[in-house]
Amino acid sequence: xxxxxxxxxxxxxxxxxxxxxxxxxxxxxxxxxxxxxxxxxxxxxxxxxxxxxxxxxxxxxxxxxxxxxxxxxxxxxxxxxxxxxxxxxxxxxxxxxxxxxxxxxxxxxxxxxxxxxxxxxxxxxxxxxxxxxxxxxxxxxxxxxxxxxxxxxxxxxxxxxxxxxxxxxxxxxxxxxxxxxxxxxxxxxxxxxxxxxxxxxxxxxxxxxxxxxxxxxxxxxxxxxxxxxxxxxxxxxxxxxxxxxxxxxxxxxxxxxxxxxxxxxxxxxxxxxxxxxxxxxxxxxxxxxxxxxxxxxxxxxxxxxxxxxxxxxxxxxxxxxxxxxxxxxxxx
Amino acid sequence: xxxxxxxxxxxxxxxxxxxxxxxxxxxxxxxxxxxxxxxxxxxxxxxxxxxxxxxxxxxxxxxxxxxxxxxxxxxxxxxxxxxxxxxxxxxxxxxxxxxxxxxxxxxxxxxxxxxxxxxxxxxxxxxxxxxxxxxxxxxxxxxxxxxxxxxxxxxxxxxxxxxxxxxxxxxxxxxxxxxxxxxxxxxxxxxxxxxxxxxxxxxxxxxxxxxxxxxxxxxxxxxxxxxxxxxxxxxxxxxxxxxxxxxxxxxxxxxxxxxxxxxxxxxxxxxxxxx
Numbered sequence: 001x002x003x004x005x006x007x008x009x010x011x012x013x014x015x016x017x018x019x020x021x022x023x024x025x026x027x028x029x030x031x032x033x034x035x036x037x038x039x040x041x042x043x044x045x046x047x048x049x050x051x052x053x054x055x056x057x058x059x060x061x062x063x064x065x066x067x068x069x070x071x072x073x074x075x076x077x078x079x080x081x082x083x084x085x086x087x088x089x090x091x092x093x094x095x096x097x098x099x100x101x102x103x104x105x106x107x108x109x110x111x112x113x114x115x116x117x118x119x120x121x122x123x124x125x126x127x128x129x130x131x132x133x134x135x136x137x138x139x140x141x142x143x144x145x146x147x148x149x150x151x152x153x154x155x156x157x158x159x160x161x162x163x164x165x166x167x168x169x170x171x172x173x174x175x176x177x178x179x180x181x182x183x184x185x186x187x188x189x190x191x192x193x194x195x196x197x198x199x200x201x202x203x204x205x206x207x208x209x210x211x212x213x214x215x216x217x218x219x220x221x222x223x224x225x226x227x228x229x230x231x232x233x234x235x236x237x238x239x240x241x242x243x244x245x246x247x248x249x250x251x252x253x254x255x256x257x258x259x260x261x262x263x264x265x266x267x268x269x270x271x272x273x274x275x276x277x278x279x280x281x282x283x284x285x286x287x288x289x290x291x292x293x294x295x296x297x298x299x300x301x302x303x304x305x306x307x308x309x310x311x312x313x314x315x316x317x318x319x320x321x322x323x324x325x326x327x328x329x330x331x332x
Numbered sequence: 333x334x335x336x337x338x339x340x341x342x343x344x345x346x347x348x349x350x351x352x353x354x355x356x357x358x359x360x361x362x363x364x365x366x367x368x369x370x371x372x373x374x375x376x377x378x379x380x381x382x383x384x385x386x387x388x389x390x391x392x393x394x395x396x397x398x399x400x401x402x403x404x405x406x407x408x409x410x411x412x413x414x415x416x417x418x419x420x421x422x423x424x425x426x427x428x429x430x431x432x433x434x435x436x437x438x439x440x441x442x443x444x445x446x447x448x449x450x451x452x453x454x455x456x457x458x459x460x461x462x463x464x465x466x467x468x469x470x471x472x473x474x475x476x477x478x479x480x481x482x483x484x485x486x487x488x489x490x491x492x493x494x495x496x497x498x499x500x501x502x503x504x505x506x507x508x509x510x511x512x513x514x515x516x517x518x519x520x521x522x523x524x525x526x527x528x529x530x531x532x533x534x535x536x537x538x539x540x541x542x543x544x545x546x547x548x549x550x551x552x553x554x555x556x557x558x559x560x561x562x563x564x565x566x567x568x569x570x571x572x573x574x575x576x577x578x579x580x581x582x583x584x585x586x587x588x589x590x591x592x593x594x595x596x597x598x599x600x601x602x603x604x605x606x607x
Contacts, residue, residue: 032447032451033451035444036448036452039448040448040457044464047460047461047464047465048464051464051466052465052466161589161592161596162589164592165536165540165585165588165589165592166585167540167543167544167560167588169544169547169563170563170577170581170585173563173567173570173577174577174581176570177570177574177577181570181571265453266453266455266456269453272455272456272459272548273547273548277567287456287459291460291463291464291550292549299460299464303456303457303460306452306453306456307452310451310452310453311451314451
């Protein structure tokens with residue numbers, strides 16, 4: 001329900017007048033996305049323009065030729081890299097609007113093709129790690145809230161305190177050391193894309209996220225438990241497990257949705273650190289190699305992709321409250 | 333008498349304050365703590381040695397002493413993360429107060445730029461910026477600051493907006509207080525405490541982000557002793573020399589735990605509501 005498809009949401013928006021985000025708000029949000037995209041693309045373009053690295057020199061070195069100033073300059077001229085900044089910027093924006101995001105200098109393929117190829121692995125990793133994280137965080141948070149101030153609560157809280165300080169790349173390396181090197185049950189290089197190669201990267205991400213979420217679940221459940229309707233239900237003699245699972249549990253998930261949206265948004269941008277550790281063929285890994293080899297069009301394309309997906313998911317999260325929170329349907 | 337009471341009353345804070353001071357002292361007196369061993373001196377005859385009485389944390393592929401490198405690494409980590417927090421604190425505070433106090437186009441310009449930065453996962457932009465500008469600790473600090481200041485600016489702005497149109501503020505303006513006086517005596521003290529708490533709790537996460545950038549090769553460059561970089565260098569020798577990645581990781585972990593706990597306990601003292 002939470003992950004309702006965008007299409008269905010749009011249809012619903014058109015059919016119903018009493019939608020929680022008014023049309024005006026929705027339009028202003030969409031406009032905001034466009035403004036942010038223009039701003040972000042301008043900043044990254046400006047940075048690549050003033051940066052000390054030279055993509056042509058990189059390209060020539062990579063193909064094994066010694067770059068001389070003359071050849072470099074000739075190729076720069078040919079590729080239009082010597083044109084004034086605004087000429088280059090508007091040419092690129094114009095091409096983007098026609099769906100052409102340029103070709104990668106490094107891999108000599110269209111940026112769109114390269115990004116699209118990495119999309120599925122990153123999506124798989126995102127879904128997998130979020131599910132794993134929820135499996136860890138939700139029960140822990142609930143137990144900790146229900147048995148507040150008992151030893152188990154202190155234990156869970158202690159672990160989450162340590163957990164938020166754990167660098168995720170260190171977790172990844174330790175997991176790798178334990179499960180790939182010592183007991184060899186998982187492959188060191190997760191480029192296969194099968195189930196086995198997904199386990200460790202998603203576990204790393206799940207561990208890194210779960211501390212934050214466990215705390216959040218605990219706070220939310222505690223808040224629900226102290227509300228009047230729970231006391232009322234208890235007074236009427238409703239069994240406490242029924243209150244917990246039928247009332248408290250669904251209600252305490254509501255505040256998590258915004259947080260989940262943010263996490264999913266940034267996971268879909270690829271999680272460079274974890275992907276690099278496990279050599280996972282995702283977007284983050286592609287981005288890191290694009291940045292190291294000054295592959296400017298690819299960097300631009302990647303940054304735009306992340307910005308779009310992040311903002312669209314945030315918008316969907318706001319819209320999704322319509323389904324999960326009936327109060328929103330009454331508001332107008 | 334009063335001071336003693338304070339430290340006894342807030343035991344967690346005191347404990348972590350002492351630990352944090354110890355870490356800072358370690359960084360300052362790194363040459364003494366490491367026993368005079370040069371963290372960049374390589375000796376290929378002693379490459380990749382397991383921890384022993386001579387090298388208690390072992391040596392890396394260049395024969396450099398890991399213990400000395402971990403100790404010296406605290407310098408880079410601490411100075412860089414303190415600089416980030418200082419930069420974003422000052423920039424965010426000033427821009428936030430200006431936006432909140434003057435409103436109008438000043439507010440629009442500052443806040444639209446901030447919104448743009450926030451509508452974007454921070455580390456991705458930091459990665460791009462640090463990578464494009466070229467790998468160095470300074471560029472990594474600038475990149476992380478660039479994506480973090482909007483959080484502080486928004487916070488400062490909202491705190492200023494809360495009191496901007498109170499009667500006593502209007503009264504002060506009407507009675508002829510200069511703008512600078514209004515900003516420094518009325519607006520600043522109002523925004524400061526919350527921002528200090530935020531900055532204190534942020535030091536740990538700044539350290540993690542910095543180490544992550546260095547790990548990916550967009551921060552410190554060899555042969556600088558930096559924890560994230562050491563982990564990335566040690567990765568290749570995971571099988572034969574696990575100590576290369578255990579000790580630097582442990583150093584990051586412990587330091588971040590200490591500063592996170594210090595920040596949290598400071599927040600509990602200054603702002604009891606949040607608990």
